[in-house]
Amino acid sequence: MSALLDVQDLSVTFGRTAAVRGASFRLEKGETHCLVGESGCGKSVTALAIMGLLARGGERRARRMVFAGTDLLSLSDRAMARLRGNRISMIFQEPMTSLNPAFTVGSQMAEVLTRHKRASRAAALERAVELMGRVGITAPQMRLGQFPHQLSGGLRQRVMIAMALMCDPELLVADEPTTALDVTVQAQILRLLARLKREFGLSILLITHDLGIVARVADRVSVMYAGEVVESAPTNGLFRAPQHPYTRGLLSCVPVPGKVQRDKPLGSIPGVVPTIAPGFSGCAFRSRCAYADATCERDIPRKAAGNTHDYLCRLVPRELAEPQPA
Amino acid sequence: MSTTAITPAAIPAAQTPRVGRAGFAIGLTIVGIVVAAALFGNALVPADPFVQDLGNRLKPPFWMDGAQAAHPLGTDQLGRDYLARLVYGARISLLIGIMTVITSGAIGITLGVVGGFFGGRVDDVVLFAITTRLSIPVVLVALAVVGLLGSGLILVVATLGLLLWDRFAVVARATTMQVRTLDYVNAAWCAGASTSHILMREILPNIASHLAVVATLEMALAILLEAALSFLGLGVPPPLPSWGLMIAEGKDYMFFSPWVIMIPGVALFVLVLGINLVGDGLRNLLGTERLR
Amino acid sequence: MTAIEVKSLRREFAARSGLFGPQKRVVAVDDVSLSVPAGSVLGIVGESGCGKSTLARLILGLLAPTSGEALVDGQRLADIDRKARARLIQPVFQDPFASLNPRRRVSDIVALPLAAQGTFSRAEIERRVAAILERVGLSAEMGKRMPAQLSGGQRQRAAIARALVLEPRIVICDEPTSALDVSVQAQILNLLADLRRDLKLTYLFISHNLAVVEHVASEVAVMYLGRIVERNETEALFRAPRHPYTQALLASVLTPEPGRGVPDVGLGDTLPDPANIPPGCRFHPRCRIAVERCRVEPPQPMARGGAAMVECHLA
Numbered sequence A: 001m002s003a004l005l006d007v008q009d010l011s012v013t014f015g016r017t018a019a020v021r022g023a024s025f026r027l028e029k030g031e032t033h034c035l036v037g038e039s040g041c042g043k044s045v046t047a048l049a050i051m052g053l054l055a056r057g058g059e060r061r062a063r064r065m066v067f068a069g070t071d072l073l074s075l076s077d078r079a080m081a082r083l084r085g086n087r088i089s090m091i092f093q094e095p096m097t098s099l100n101p102a103f104t105v106g107s108q109m110a111e112v113l114t115r116h117k118r119a120s121r122a123a124a125l126e127r128a129v130e131l132m133g134r135v136g137i138t139a140p141q142m143r144l145g146q147f148p149h150q151l152s153g154g155l156r157q158r159v160m161i162a163m164a165l166m167c168d169p170e171l172l173v174a175d176e177p178t179t180a181l182d183v184t185v186q187a188q189i190l191r192l193l194a195r196l197k198r199e200f201g202l203s204i205l206l207i208t209h210d211l212g213i214v215a216r217v218a219d220r221v222s223v224m225y226a227g228e229v230v231e232s233a234p235t236n237g238l239f240r241a242p243q244h245p246y247t248r249g250l251l252s253c254v255p256v257p258g259k260v261q262r263d264k265p266l267g268s269i270p271g272v273v274p275t276i277a278p279g280f281s282g283c284a285f286r287s288r289c290a291y292a293d294a295t296c297e298r299d300i301p302r303k304a305a306g307n308t309h310d311y312l313c314r315l316v317p318r319e320l321a322e323p324q325p326a
Numbered sequence B: 001m002s003t004t005a006i007t008p009a010a011i012p013a014a015q016t017p018r019v020g021r022a023g024f025a026i027g028l029t030i031v032g033i034v035v036a037a038a039l040f041g042n043a044l045v046p047a048d049p050f051v052q053d054l055g056n057r058l059k060p061p062f063w064m065d066g067a068q069a070a071h072p073l074g075t076d077q078l079g080r081d082y083l084a085r086l087v088y089g090a091r092i093s094l095l096i097g098i099m100t101v102i103t104s105g106a107i108g109i110t111l112g113v114v115g116g117f118f119g120g121r122v123d124d125v126v127l128f129a130i131t132t133r134l135s136i137p138v139v140l141v142a143l144a145v146v147g148l149l150g151s152g153l154i155l156v157v158a159t160l161g162l163l164l165w166d167r168f169a170v171v172a173r174a175t176t177m178q179v180r181t182l183d184y185v186n187a188a189w190c191a192g193a194s195t196s197h198i199l200m201r202e203i204l205p206n207i208a209s210h211l212a213v214v215a216t217l218e219m220a221l222a223i224l225l226e227a228a229l230s231f232l233g234l235g236v237p238p239p240l241p242s243w244g245l246m247i248a249e250g251k252d253y254m255f256f257s258p259w260v261i262m263i264p265g266v267a268l269f270v271l272v273l274g275i276n277l278v279g280d281g282l283r284n285l286l287g288t289e290r291l292r
Numbered sequence C: 001m002t003a004i005e006v007k008s009l010r011r012e013f014a015a016r017s018g019l020f021g022p023q024k025r026v027v028a029v030d031d032v033s034l035s036v037p038a039g040s041v042l043g044i045v046g047e048s049g050c051g052k053s054t055l056a057r058l059i060l061g062l063l064a065p066t067s068g069e070a071l072v073d074g075q076r077l078a079d080i081d082r083k084a085r086a087r088l089i090q091p092v093f094q095d096p097f098a099s100l101n102p103r104r105r106v107s108d109i110v111a112l113p114l115a116a117q118g119t120f121s122r123a124e125i126e127r128r129v130a131a132i133l134e135r136v137g138l139s140a141e142m143g144k145r146m147p148a149q150l151s152g153g154q155r156q157r158a159a160i161a162r163a164l165v166l167e168p169r170i171v172i173c174d175e176p177t178s179a180l181d182v183s184v185q186a187q188i189l190n191l192l193a194d195l196r197r198d199l200k201l202t203y204l205f206i207s208h209n210l211a212v213v214e215h216v217a218s219e220v221a222v223m224y225l226g227r228i229v230e231r232n233e234t235e236a237l238f239r240a241p242r243h244p245y246t247q248a249l250l251a252s253v254l255t256p257e258p259g260r261g262v263p264d265v266g267l268g269d270t271l272p273d274p275a276n277i278p279p280g281c282r283f284h285p286r287c288r289i290a291v292e293r294c295r296v297e298p299p300q301p302m303a304r305g306g307a308a309m310v311e312c313h314l315a
Helices: A043-051 A077-083 A105-116 A121-134 A153-164 A183-200 A211-217 A235-240 A245-253 B018-044 B082-118 B120-134 B138-149 B153-163 B166-180 B183-190 B195-231 B243-253 B259-287 C052-060 C082-088 C106-117 C122-135 C152-164 C182-199 C210-216 C234-239 C244-251 C292-296
Strands: A005-014 A017-027 A032-036 A058-061 A064-067 A088-091 A171-175 A203-208 A220-225 A228-234 A302-304 A310-312 C002-016 C023-037 C041-045 C067-072 C089-092 C170-174 C202-207 C219-224 C227-233
Touching (some): A017 A043, A032 A043, A043 A058, A043 A171, A105 A121, A105 A153, A203 A211, A211 A235, B082 B153, B082 B166, B120 B166, B183 C052, B243 B259, C002 C202, C023 C202, C041 C052, C052 C170, C106 C152, C122 C152, C210 C234, C219 C234
Parallel strands (some): A017 A228, A032 A203, C041 C202, C170 C202
Antiparallel strands (some): A005 A017, A005 A064
């Protein structure tokens, strides 16, 4: 079974800084795959590298980066532009800055279709109205003539999602799509994405730092830290038996309403994310890990904990989730 | 509501292309040379810019026939050494540029910061002042003032300084309004800091980089305006070798002794270009740094 | 002893729609009253447009109320000058990047409240700054750095140090951990809890993250479109929320428990707009159980035993 998106050993550097150092993951058709990590882990950069949207000065290298049989690494800029918005769409965190404030919603949405599928403007606007209805935007005909600043954050995000679906893409890359939204709106948007996934046969690569979203929405999770994928597992497996000390630490930090103990301090991970200088070897987490020893300064093996669960650590797999020592 | 746990460091800002960086370097070099010339030039060039030698008029510069070793850039219509005059003129241009920018900057920044910080009625007054100033045709008013009150270095500086503060005010006001809403200003307020502390130590240092860019551009403008005024005979009085005046005096000899008009013209062009390149370079350097 | 008392506080903003449109009055905080006993933590939750940040600014004195008053430590805010206020109440803001002046050293930033008082000697200031930096977990070396050289968590520690250096009674925390990574958030929350115990502080803790509020606060107030719609002791509120909005808020929290999907919060599609507050109960357009009375008659705050208060016809 070949994956819809197969990324192996992706590295992205900006000058001397390595934002991504050898990330690998597979996304199957129809799957929601979450890239989760905290700031600076490289998850957003990974998505941009896949889309060919790296800022100037960014260089990407990978052993393999294939989307539905097409090798993304060898595509010219123009060929990649034909893919973007067409077969792979992306939605971003800040809807205000991803929608052009100078153009109406309708014209921005129509442009996607007229450019990629050579549709007429009338047909494109019709599809825009249809899609806006399907993503739950009320009065879509009126919205066509509105400008982004006239819409609320949640509405703008829906417009972005509708725009991303104009050409019926196979893969939707969503970079923190709900972080800037209220929590009640977030639930609505996530439910919407799940419904659209079913209706359109979409596969979703969802980037987030919120483990709650991951638990509720993802089929498979890749945890990133300091530019690497440190653990990769099906969602259930990750939460039930997290293997990598960073994953375990992260899970212990998240307060769960209803299970909160007020007199005990929250679990936390001491220290800060290290800056990785060129020539770094070994485990990037060792400065914050309770189990680190001298062997962690050398190359770290990728171990398996079950068929589809692997992690980057020398420790042996553990069955149940044990609490991380403070 | 925008609450993000993501630092912007994930994607580094676009870097200045090499051409931009070269421009900045070139600009700095040019300005550096002119400043050096202004400061030390007349000590190094033996000739005196004011001494007339009517027997030696309109001698060509070194790249033409008939040049004299004693006068590498030739002489003007009164036999004065052109190199010496050029170098002295650099001093005048820079002096006028800097003093005008100091004056206009002081006025414009004060108005802009006060209006942007206090808002309300105060801001309305400041906006009115800016709008009024913008509706005044600068060159005409400068001409009128100088025409009425006579020409002179101090007068030119004062006139231009009192007229060219609008861009300072607009930029200062806009940046102050952005910075004023930031939490470190609120925190200083809650900490009990006085208003003057907040204006001078919290707001001003954080808008200074943007004002520096404006300063370079206004300096270039002031130099050009002074040259224009002097060209019209209403700027720096002769025999001071303002480049504009040199151009004016040279226009009668444009066809037969073109260097008289070319040399100060090129010098003016190169200086203003240099200052603008520095301004652009500064803006590129600082443009990637958002006002936070 | 009441640390903070707010009586019928109201704050309006004038907003003009379009260049020639009519002037609208946006009521950001509408007749809010509350009291916070000394040494406790009141959590304020709500989403965008609910007015919680405006309320914080009113209590801090950054904004003047349109009507009503706020008392801090028994004194009317309007009566005390800024320097005296600084000794009583200090803020910790959300964005660690924006709350420290990027052009000053961390130790100078932390020293500012002391310096602004004008009554401390330089030696005394240095001593106190060094002590508070150590207390929040920053080394003296970090004090010499500029904010850009610190991480998000370290900057927030610096902001906390600045808030505490004058030894105030009350700290207003406006989303102090929302902009931080989860692992750092926990560090900062633990620090805040330790400091509160040791220095006997009172906190007003504003957040949109309910789990964090549950951990930190002894009492919680839920705000919606400028009013407090429910208030109760933390444990009681989370166990048995009465107001439909509180119930929806709690239901929409995504706990990291796999296999449970995303809940249907049932709020409908209309979004709250502080410039267009619905008549009657302001929540009725989104309420699943609204009845005719809700569309017409605004509910009054009703006590429900103990510390509980709810503003709903049907609760």
